[in-house]
Amino acid sequence: MKKPATIWAGVVALLALSTTAQAQTLKASHQFPGGKGDARDEMVQIIARDAKAANVGLDVQVYPGASLFKPNEQWNALSIGQLDISSFPLDYASGKVRAFGATLMPGLVRNHERARRLNTSPFMQDIRERIQKANVMVLSDAWLAGAVASKRACIRKPDDIKGLKIRSAGPTFAAMWQQAGASIVSVPSNEVYNALQTGVADATDTSTGSFVSFRIYEQVKCITAPGDNALWFMYEPVLMSKKSFDRLNKQQQEVLLKAGKKAEDFFNQATKKLDNEMVDTFKKNNVEVVTMSQPEYDAWLKIAQESSYKEFANEVPDGKKLIDAALAVK
Numbered sequence: 001m002k003k004p005a006t007i008w009a010g011v012v013a014l015l016a017l018s019t020t021a022q023a024q025t026l027k028a029s030h031q032f033p034g035g036k037g038d039a040r041d042e043m044v045q046i047i048a049r050d051a052k053a054a055n056v057g058l059d060v061q062v063y064p065g066a067s068l069f070k071p072n073e074q075w076n077a078l079s080i081g082q083l084d085i086s087s088f089p090l091d092y093a094s095g096k097v098r099a100f101g102a103t104l105m106p107g108l109v110r111n112h113e114r115a116r117r118l119n120t121s122p123f124m125q126d127i128r129e130r131i132q133k134a135n136v137m138v139l140s141d142a143w144l145a146g147a148v149a150s151k152r153a154c155i156r157k158p159d160d161i162k163g164l165k166i167r168s169a170g171p172t173f174a175a176m177w178q179q180a181g182a183s184i185v186s187v188p189s190n191e192v193y194n195a196l197q198t199g200v201a202d203a204t205d206t207s208t209g210s211f212v213s214f215r216i217y218e219q220v221k222c223i224t225a226p227g228d229n230a231l232w233f234m235y236e237p238v239l240m241s242k243k244s245f246d247r248l249n250k251q252q253q254e255v256l257l258k259a260g261k262k263a264e265d266f267f268n269q270a271t272k273k274l275d276n277e278m279v280d281t282f283k284k285n286n287v288e289v290v291t292m293s294q295p296e297y298d299a300w301l302k303i304a305q306e307s308s309y310k311e312f313a314n315e316v317p318d319g320k321k322l323i324d325a326a327l328a329v330k
């Protein structure tokens with residue numbers, strides 16, 4: 001008969017083997033600078049830290065700065081399970097799922113309070129269902145306000161953009177800028193600095209967070225900040241591959257969901273501060289900062305309705321219904 005100590009040693013060895021077999025290493029990729037205070041990177045870092053601290057055999061390795069996947073490659077990688085987690089501007093996948101263009105639609109959100117209300121609306125329920133159909137899931141919601149900046153002069157009214165080469169974050173804004181007389185430059189946000197520096201672009205729209213973390217203030221003369229009339233809002237959630245999530249045990253899944261909620265709560269506190277930080281940073285670097293008046297905002301919205309909204313309604317099945325669902329949120 002085996003001695004009790006020997007039996008106990010065997011049980012411990014089996015338990016260790018079981019834990020090792022369930023241990024998972026996840027890869028998280030995004031295009032934003034790491035370790036430099038970018039709130040989107042910090043959301044992913046929160047999830048990574050909490051996953052490790054939970055001691056459930058879960059390690060999340062974070063690859064910032066497009067060091068693992070290029071920005072536009074992340075959606076497909078998530079969908080097939082090649083990438084596990086990403087902080088991802090959803091409109092980047094609008095070439096695959098055209099309806100995602102509604103998450104970067106001129107004038108659809110307008111302010112941070114309304115963005116939060118959108119998260120619990122039928123509009124976002126529809127968007128999440130489309131995300132899930134692609135084998136991807138949302139860990140954290142995040143809406144960022146944005147701005148438009150130029151190397152030449154301030155952009156307030158539609159006439160100000162005529163003849164400019166503008167980098168646009170997505171097709172809905174591109175349609176509006178083109179309608180106002182601009183030409184479009186298509187590069188992801190991590191390449192905007194070089195595009196402005198080399199003269200490929202004269203102007204750009206992007207999130208307030210990206211304007212700071214990518215040091216765009218070094219290349220422009222004037223920026224139109226969100227203020228009370230934010231034309232630009234973009235949905236940039238933390239996403240996870242459903243394939244990756246399903247291979248985790250229940251305890252590991254619960255840890256990730258809880259960490260995702262914590263990251264979302266952090267972002268909701270940080271998002272308005274990003275706007276203020278952008279304004280302060282650009283002023284310190286001698287960039288003129290302006291905001292749109294109500295009539296200027298309305299003039300842009302009229303152009304958006306004639307271009308972005310109309311095009312989206314014509315090209316996307318249930319496109320008008322999707323826009324109307326978002327506009328119905330008060």
